Amino acid sequence: MSRKMIVGATLYLVIGVLMGMGMSMTENYTLSPVHAHINLLGWVSMALGGILYHLFPNAAKSRLGKWHFWLHMIGIPLMMAGLASLLLTENSSFVPLVSVGGVMVVAGAVLLMINAAKHMR
Template sequence: MSRKMIIGSTFYFVIGVLMGMGMSISENYTLSPVHAHVNLLGWVSMALGGILYHVFPAAGASRLGKWHFWLHMIGIPIMMAGLASMLLSGNMAFIPVVSIGGVMVVVGTILFSINAVKYVR
């Protein structure tokens, strides 16, 4: 799980950096909230989770670790697609999409916290 988390985080890092570069080149910062969330939830949070799972392999091998990984890997793109669509279109009908992805990430984060309490010794 450690490897999956760290490799997954690098994909979000590339996406976040490319978004930042694209916004700088175009001088259009409409998607700044998406850029920030991709970097923090995708790159930083997943990389730190991967490091924790490397240091405490029982946490990474647990069902909680697997659920944490998949909820983040699925929830972040859903939330970011909804947020980007809402910011670009101004259409608030995308709020449920943002919310679904956001709930997935929050549940994954709660499972990560429970996992840390249970296995980090």
């Protein structure tokens, strides 16, 4: 689980820095909120989760750890695709996609908290 989290985090790092470079080159910062969320939820949160799971292997092996990983890996792209579409088109029909992805990420964070309390001693 630790390796999966770190690899996932580095994927989001690359996406985030490429977005930042693209925004700088075009001087179009419309997607700044997407860029910030990808870096924080994707790169930072997942990297920290990967480090925690490396330090506490019982937490990594738990169902909570697996659910945390998958909720983040599915929720972040859904939320970011919806947010990007919403920002670019100003079409509110993308709000449910942002909401579903956001709820998945929040649920993953709650599972990480429960997993930490249960296994990280």
